[in-house]
Amino acid sequence: MSESSQNIFSKHCQNDECSNNRVRGRGYLTKMIQQTHHFGNIQLLPSNIDSSKKIMDQCIYNNEVKPIRSTYIPPEPDENDESIYETGINYGINFDKFNDIEVKVSGKNVPKIVESFETCNAILMENIKKCKFMKPTPIQKYTIPIILSGKDLMAAAQTGSGKTVAFVLPILQKLLMEPHPIVKDIDHCEPQVIIMAPTRELAVQIKSVVLKLSRGTMISSLVCYGGTLVSHQKNQILKGCHILVATPGRLNEFVQHGLISFASVRIFVLDEVDRMLEIESKSDVDKILDHSSMPSVMNRQTIMVSATLPDSIQELAKFYLNRNYLFLAVGIVSSASKDIKQNFYLVNKFKKRKHLINILQQNSEGTIIFVNTKWMADFLATYLCEKNIPSTSIHGDRLQSYREEALSEFSNRKKNVLVATTVASRGLDIKYVNHVINYDMPQEIEEYIHRIGRTGRLGNTGIATSFFDIEHDYHLVEPIIKTLSSASQEIPYWLLKLGQEAKDKSVDDDQYGGTDIRIKSNKFDENEEW
Numbered sequence: 279m280s281e282s283s284q285n286i287f288s289k290h291c292q293n294d295e296c297s298n299n300r301v302r303g304r305g306y307l308t309k310m311i312q313q314t315h316h317f318g319n320i321q322l323l324p325s326n327i328d329s330s331k332k333i334m335d336q337c338i339y340n341n342e343v344k345p346i347r348s349t350y351i352p353p354e355p356d357e358n359d360e361s362i363y364e365t366g367i368n369y370g371i372n373f374d375k376f377n378d379i380e381v382k383v384s385g386k387n388v389p390k391i392v393e394s395f396e397t398c399n400a401i402l403m404e405n406i407k408k409c410k411f412m413k414p415t416p417i418q419k420y421t422i423p424i425i426l427s428g429k430d431l432m433a434a435a436q437t438g439s440g441k442t443v444a445f446v447l448p449i450l451q452k453l454l455m456e457p458h459p460i461v462k463d464i465d466h467c468e469p470q471v472i473i474m475a476p477t478r479e480l481a482v483q484i485k486s487v488v489l490k491l492s493r494g495t496m497i498s499s500l501v502c503y504g505g506t507l508v509s510h511q512k513n514q515i516l517k518g519c520h521i522l523v524a525t526p527g528r529l530n531e532f533v534q535h536g537l538i539s540f541a542s543v544r545i546f547v548l549d550e551v552d553r554m555l556e557i558e559s560k561s562d563v564d565k566i567l568d569h570s571s572m573p574s575v576m577n578r579q580t581i582m583v584s585a586t587l588p589d590s591i592q593e594l595a596k597f598y599l600n601r602n603y604l605f606l607a608v609g610i611v612s613s614a615s616k617d618i619k620q621n622f623y624l625v626n627k628f629k630k631r632k633h634l635i636n637i638l639q640q641n642s643e644g645t646i647i648f649v650n651t652k653w654m655a656d657f658l659a660t661y662l663c664e665k666n667i668p669s670t671s672i673h674g675d676r677l678q679s680y681r682e683e684a685l686s687e688f689s690n691r692k693k694n695v696l697v698a699t700t701v702a703s704r705g706l707d708i709k710y711v712n713h714v715i716n717y718d719m720p721q722e723i724e725e726y727i728h729r730i731g732r733t734g735r736l737g738n739t740g741i742a743t744s745f746f747d748i749e750h751d752y753h754l755v756e757p758i759i760k761t762l763s764s765a766s767q768e769i770p771y772w773l774l775k776l777g778q779e780a781k782d783k784s785v786d787d788d789q790y791g792g793t794d795i796r797i798k799s800n801k802f803d804e805n806e807e808w
């Protein structure tokens with residue numbers, strides 16, 4: 279018998295009588311190994327069964343259990359207007375306060391901002407109305423003319439402030455104003471716009487925004503991402519498209535197989551740029567931007583956006599941009615929205631579960647709980663189900679079909695709670711997220727800002743609760759205090775006290791970004807206009 283871990287998982291799940299039969303974890307897998315005496319293609323000797331957990335870790339470490347090739351074919355998007363336009367968040371009571379946010383732009387020849395969508399193409403205007411967008415958010419007022427002018431852009435604005443529309447809308451407008459026919463070839467596709475996103479779910483979401491806004495136009499778009507049947511996506515790709523939204527792994531795979539050429543690329547977008555340029559993913563981005571078919575930086579327009587832009591990332595990012603790029607900062611960069619009420623509790627790891635149940639028993643609807651391991655995501659979701667709190671989980675080890683199902687069950691309010699790892703921290707725009715709980719604090723403050731930004735979006739209010747374990751999270755004391763004060767939040771006394779202690783190890787004030795690095799280091803041309 280030779281089975282992959284995913285198969286063992288799936289088989290077990292089908293027999294699972296647990297109310298939450300989609301939630302699987304290491305505990306279940308261990309049980310399964312004990313029952314089948316197999317793990318992957320390894321037969322376990324009876325004497326080994328008791329130490330199956332250890333063996334399982336060893337197998338994963340040795341990479342003996344190969345992930346199975348996915349056979350998942352994502353469902354085609356529903357073609358009727360109602361379902362296409364029902365996604366997206368309605369703006370909340372503080373939407374108009376967006377206009378009070380300070381905006382800084384630096385660079386040469388900054389185009390004049392737009393105050394309305396009126397300059398958009400008539401079909402785009404119709405789609406904007408269907409989306410119920412009354413006026414542009416501050417970032418959109420700036421990005422629409424900047425992107426239309428053809429300039430490269432590095433932009434930062436708070437979570438939930440409409441960054442996706444801020445780059446998608448002017449890109450569509452541009453493609454409609456200066457149409458180029460799709461290059462169709464029987465063996466490869468030549469997209470004109472590439473939008474890269476770090477996670478599969480975010481790529482799918484961006485594609486749905488492109489679809490909403492481009493409906494009725496001649497612009498075609500596709501999404502390609504891992505965890506799905508390669509041959510299915512290959513067939514779609516070969517039909518050709520103007521806009522391709524992709525995650526780095528699958529895009530590189532297709533490029534290596536000659537299925538995608540960048541020869542026709544006019545615009546290249548890196549969403550969540552700081553995540554994309556982290557050590558783990560930078561080489562994937564480099565492979566794409568250094569590909570022989572990719573037009574040079576002078577011959578393409580490059581756009582980068584995120585809510586967080588540390589200086590170190592700006593330093594890296596500028597090498598991918600035309601040297602006269604514009605830098606746009608809406609509000610304090612790398613800061614949390616003031617619409618999120620941020621609570622911190624000093625909780626050690628042994629008390630977290632009890633504390634969590636106390637909170638969820640008061641109200642669990644629309645709660646995302648972030649944890650740091652896939653195992654914990656499954657474990658907590660199962661545990662909460664056992665406590666009659668309908669929950670599901672999303673993390674990188676779940677089959678893509680289950681990941682999408684989990685997200686859909688949570689968005690459709692079939693499950694109150696989504697327990698998630700970092701795969702859900704960035705970009706996801708889900709209605710009715712009332713509460714984000716950091717059961718485990720993340721390693722970095724930027725990750726914290728993205729996680730809590732799943733609530734309190736577009737002028738709506740939200741709550742973020744974080745369990746601070748002094749043993750693991752001490753390094754975050756100062757950044758947390760800074761984040762709380764920049765969002766005008768109350769700082770608990772114990773945190774201030776810890777902050778006092780940590781002051782000696784204080785870091786450079788601006789490491790979280792917010793200023794154009796060229797200003798700090800005087801790296802603009804001397805004759806540059808401001």
Ligand SMILES: Nc1ncnc2c1ncn2[C@@H]1O[C@H](COP(=O)(O)OP(=O)(O)OP(=O)(O)O)[C@@H](O)[C@H]1O
Pocket residue numbers: 365366367368369410411412413414415418435436437438439440441442443584585704705706707731732735736
């Ligand atoms: N002009 C507008 N008027 C009303 N709603 C808008 C407007 N622009 C965008 N939205 C809505 O705002 C919500 C948040 O947008 P989006 O997901 O692009 O935010 P974001 O800034 O990219 O957030 P994150 O940093 O978390 O990725 C979406 O539901 C989108 O439909």
